[in-house]
Amino acid sequence: MKVSANLVPYEDIGLGIRQYDSGLDKEVLDDIFELCRYTLPCPHHPGFQCSIFGDPRDKILKVFNHPSIQKLEESFVKCCQSYWNLEVDHEVTGWVYLSWTDSPHSKPFWHRHAEDFYRLSGVLYLTLPEDAETTWFSRHYDLEKKDFFSLPHVTNKWFIFPSMMNHLPGHPGNSNEMRICIAADYWIK
Numbered sequence: 001m002k003v004s005a006n007l008v009p010y011e012d013i014g015l016g017i018r019q020y021d022s023g024l025d026k027e028v029l030d031d032i033f034e035l036c037r038y039t040l041p042c043p044h045h046p047g048f049q050c051s052i053f054g055d056p057r058d059k060i061l062k063v064f065n066h067p068s069i070q071k072l073e074e075s076f077v078k079c080c081q082s083y084w085n086l087e088v089d090h091e092v093t094g095w096v097y098l099s100w101t102d103s104p105h106s107k108p109f110w111h112r113h114a115e116d117f118y119r120l121s122g123v124l125y126l127t128l129p130e131d132a133e134t135t136w137f138s139r140h141y142d143l144e145k146k147d148f149f150s151l152p153h154v155t156n157k158w159f160i161f162p163s164m165m166n167h168l169p170g171h172p173g174n175s176n177e178m179r180i181c182i183a184a185d186y187w188i189k
Helices: 026-035 065-086
Strands: 010-014 017-022 048-055 090-099 119-127 155-160 181-188
Touching: 010 119, 017 065, 017 090, 026 065, 026 119, 048 065, 065 090, 065 119, 065 155, 065 181
Parallel strands: none
Antiparallel strands: 010 017, 017 155, 048 090, 090 181, 119 155, 119 181
16 A cells, blocks of 8 residues: 555545546547447446446446546546545446436436445536536435535536445436536445
């Protein structure tokens, strides 16, 4: 274990959520966009999503072994290592989640990705229509409590947070423009 990772500048946006620049240039982001917008839903995952790195069950985008997807994964790992200031043996999985107004697959629900303290999750929006919502966070699943916090409405930034945090993907907006979100998990082996 290396205790001092290459730290990446971040903005603390509250609740233990940090916003990092992805460090991905326009050409890489355009490549990822083109790959993601033609994905097919994976039967192993809810909604309209499929794995893009780290998940052996679904290799829809991994078969391309595309350099831009590798850069995306490296960007996520670098941000997670910076979050904990540790370089350790780790595993990652990443997926693309597509949603739009009349998508039959877009049925978001409150969830968390892990029950332990040794995992981080991340969200990066490739596209975010003007009236689309970002990810919501809450200490409760009860919508009546109204203790919600949502991520800033920005694209091409990683939002890294503890995987134990309850969250809800936001509504894609009223246009039929696609909301494309990259999500990922990082954990210590």
